[in-house]
Amino acid sequence: MKSAQTEDTLKENIATVRELLTQRKREEETEDQRSAENQEATKSLFQYQHWLELQAILKPLHIGDIAHILEILPLDDRLTVWQQVNIFRRGDVLLEVSDAVRENLIQSISEEDLLAALNLMDADDLAYIADDIPEDLLKIRQKTLTTEDKNWLRRAMSYEEDSVGFLMSNEMVVIYDNDALKDAAKILRGLEKLPIHNDTLFVVDRRGILRGILSLQNILLNDPNLPVHNIMETDIVYFSPQDDAGEASQAFERYDLVSAPVISDRGKLVGRLTVDVVMDYIRDEATEDVLNMAGISAEEDLFAPILNSARNRALWLLFNLGAAFFISQIIGIFEATITQLVSLAVLMPIVTSVGGNIGNQTAAIIIRGMTLGQINKENTTYLMRKELGVSALNGLVIGSIVGIFSFILYKNIALSIVISVAMLLTLILAALLGLLVPIFLHRIGRDPALGSSVIMTATIDSVGFFIFLGLASIFLVK
Amino acid sequence: MKSAQTEDTLKENIATVRELLTQRKREEETEDQRSAENQEATKSLFQYQHWLELQAILKPLHIGDIAHILEILPLDDRLTVWQQVNIFRRGDVLLEVSDAVRENLIQSISEEDLLAALNLMDADDLAYIADDIPEDLLKIRQKTLTTEDKNWLRRAMSYEEDSVGFLMSNEMVVIYDNDALKDAAKILRGLEKLPIHNDTLFVVDRRGILRGILSLQNILLNDPNLPVHNIMETDIVYFSPQDDAGEASQAFERYDLVSAPVISDRGKLVGRLTVDVVMDYIRDEATEDVLNMAGISAEEDLFAPILNSARNRALWLLFNLGAAFFISQIIGIFEATITQLVSLAVLMPIVTSVGGNIGNQTAAIIIRGMTLGQINKENTTYLMRKELGVSALNGLVIGSIVGIFSFILYKNIALSIVISVAMLLTLILAALLGLLVPIFLHRIGRDPALGSSVIMTATIDSVGFFIFLGLASIFLVK
Secondary structure (H helix, E strand, C coil): CCECCCHHHHHHHHHHHHHHHHHHHHHHHHHHHCCCCCHHHHHHHHHHHHHHHHHHHHCCCCHHHHHHHHHCCCHHHHHHHHHCCCCCCHHHHHHHCCHHHHHHHHHHCCHHHHHHHHHCCCHHHHHHHHHHCCHHHHHHHHHCCCHHHHHHHHHHHHCCCCEHHHHCECCCCEEECCCECHHHHHHHHHCCCCCCCCCEEEEECCCCEEEEEEEHHHHHHCCCCCEHHHHCECECCCECCCCEHHHHHHHHHHCCCCEEEEECCCCEEEEEEEHHHHHHHHHHHHHHHHHHHHCCCCCCCCCCCHHHHHHHHHHHHHHHHHHHHHHHHHHHHCHHHHHHCCHHHHHHHHHHHHHHHHHHHHHHHHHHHHHCCCCCHHHHHHHHHHHHHHHHHHHHHHHHHHHHHHHHHHCCHHHHHHHHHHHHHHHHHHHHHHHHHHHHHHHCCCCCCCCHHHHHHHHHHHHHHHHHHHHHHHHCCC | CCECCCHHHHHHHHHHHHHHHHHHHHHHHHHHHCCCCCHHHHHHHHHHHHHHHHHHHHCCCCHHHHHHHHHCCCHHHHHHHHHCCCCCCHHHHHHHCCHHHHHHHHHHCCHHHHHHHHHCCCHHHHHHHHHHCCHHHHHHHHHCCCHHHHHHHHHHHHCCCCEHHHHCECCCCEEECCCECCHHHHHHHHCCCCCCCCCEEEEECCCCEEEEEEEHHHHHHCCCCCEHHHHCECECCCECCCCEHHHHHHHHHHHCCCEEEEECCCCEEEEEEEHHHHHHHHHHHHHHHHHHHHCCCCCCCCCCCHHHHHHHHHHHHHHHHHHHHHHHHHHHHCHHHHHHCCHHHHHHHHHHHHHHHHHHHHHHHHHHHHHCCCCCHHHHHHHHHHHHHHHHHHHHHHHHHHHHHHHHHHCCHHHHHHHHHHHHHHHHHHHHHHHHHHHHHHHCCCCCCCCHHHHHHHHHHHHHHHHHHHHHHHHCCC
16 A cells, blocks of 8 residues: 555644644744844745745645645644645645635635636636635636636526535536447546546436436446446436535435436436535534534634634624623512512522523424424424423422422522422423524524524523512512 | 435425324224224224325335434334334334434334344344344344354444444455456446445455555446556555544545545454445534533434433433532622622623623534544644633623623612623633633543533533622622
């Protein structure tokens, strides 16, 4: 075996890159202390040597590895490494990195550099990252495309980001249904470059209508002189460009697909969807849920500048702050009650804290079910009954514990009953909200996870405090 | 095209299954009201007819579709549908459903039924679900395996659940390096069934040592009389059975793999890892993060019985409850202070509510970074500086807003300064915890997401109340 890029060698490479970067910084610092006259000359010499070393490390690396290294480097180091990537590979690297890192790179590199990378991309790749490219640069690049590629790019850019059309590629191997199996090898040889994940050829008739698929395996196993339509499979999974990418990714999982044809309304073959793109989509979608639940609106670069990160998270923090003010006003209604019985202030966070946890648990279960396409109108009622049952059960147990505990502390049976009842009611409300908030967000066309935790906690807190302090003001104080 | 299982036809099928199930229930209810004498006969006739209809719907469905239908049905309906699945397909369905649904099915169906399904599974499949099968049944099934299969099963069961060894399969096509390309077709024809995702053949020498891989594409494109070792690729990605499944899945994404060889320490080919299994793993891992953050320990069936769900979520709720008691005791220390200045009780939830949100945001970013393998010792310090910066910035803004707001409400400048400072300190602490709690959980070998939200909120609440009320008792009351 010539070489094998395992995790260990990747880790070694990352360590070397890091070392080079630190070394360079240290030397730059030393240089600053030298006399100004020969500083410039030495600096460029040092740099030149480091660049060569860095280039030598990057050269044999897989594009995916270079992208990974860029992902885990702070911003300035990221730019340093990018500049040493071979100019012919930069386009591929730009495609491979995450959205957040791509945005950051495009902002940091010079227009000239970016245009050079764009010029090496085909229409397919351009469409994928078009949203991130400054419009004027995209226009310059478009001018040099063939008419066919221009059309593809225009069409691809018109699809929604979460659609199959946006994710599909125009790289595919097509064979006519009247061809013989042996023609497949000829077609493959005639291609400039073989498409990735090319497990099947797509079979069309003379009008371009999809007729079936032909696996490489079947070509190998059958008489090369047989016509394609005798061997091709016709019971296949295909998509339309308008299909939702999430549903398509579930289909890829269910039917264990590697690639699938995308056809127009009239049955014409228009593109191909491959498992690598689907896998990236699944990863993005699922990790987004984690961020969205916590109240982070967009994908955020781990190493984004402080100001960007702060801005990205501010929206939901401000919402939360507004909610907190509202909650404090609700408590304010009962100021007189609390003054009479200060133990209420001591006990009240117990009610809402456990409530918030129950709400988050329910929401997490529901959001996961939605991501997996398991929730629909028919089973919502069933799920509501179930979640209410779970929280009523947990509410009874937890309410009793809290009642006993508060009795031990304050020897006040009425107070214990009030907090137990408030607890039970709040937990049932929490479960209901955990179910309804994601479903509501989904119905109004939002991501069900986005801010669900913040919205829910705010509602549970305000209602929870109101129930507890309200009951207390009725039954405990005069 | 003969037929194509698109999302729409799947949805139609699900609707029909649902309709049949409701219809049956309605009829059962009507039957209950009839005279007892001829009830039995009618019932079985009705049922028989429904079974046939259900079987007719299920028969042409892909295994993945049947699994999906089972996932979204409540427990009793799930069992009804399962019983109408063709006995020869039940094993595959059992493999395809999620862990939670599999567990539920295995608990609900009779031993006889389960054993029949197990008998149709090969050693590979058995290893994958072995943990869920009652030990005595597994032993009965094992007796009928060949020695080779028994060994495979024993070895496969010995690997950790999150390792490549656990996920790999023994279904692969192997060719010797001295064979000619044309032998590949012979080997493929000789197989009882073709392995899934068979894009490449694995090339070994006479001792079974992996020498390279040979893609079907290369077989098609080259002279069939050439020896395999002239054409095979040797620069390949391979894994060891002990490798972490998470890292392997990242490698599949990075290098766009469909299948990859797994080799022993001595270089012997021992198995194959395929993209369908990796994709399932990615999905499970990512959706688990959402559940774990909210404090749900295991994967939970959307339709699990109420008691099971309640038990599954109780652990972290009880932890939360304990923490809430602790927090209330901290507030209790300051009872006298609150009695003197009841506005403290009104304002205190603002401090901790925003703190909890900041902590969750930071934790979400860190947990996602960990899942993507982007966080290591070298960049932790950098991230800590960054997250502290973000929260200090947001803390200053939010602290000022809260200060101004509380001044408008209470016209007490000292109180406003106290709450602003408490806010700033709590938010910085929250960011620190959002970073450190997941890292700590990861270091002690736990899932970084598991309960992180609960642990963090508890700490932020207790310290936040302590800071606010503590400062207040020093500076505001006498």
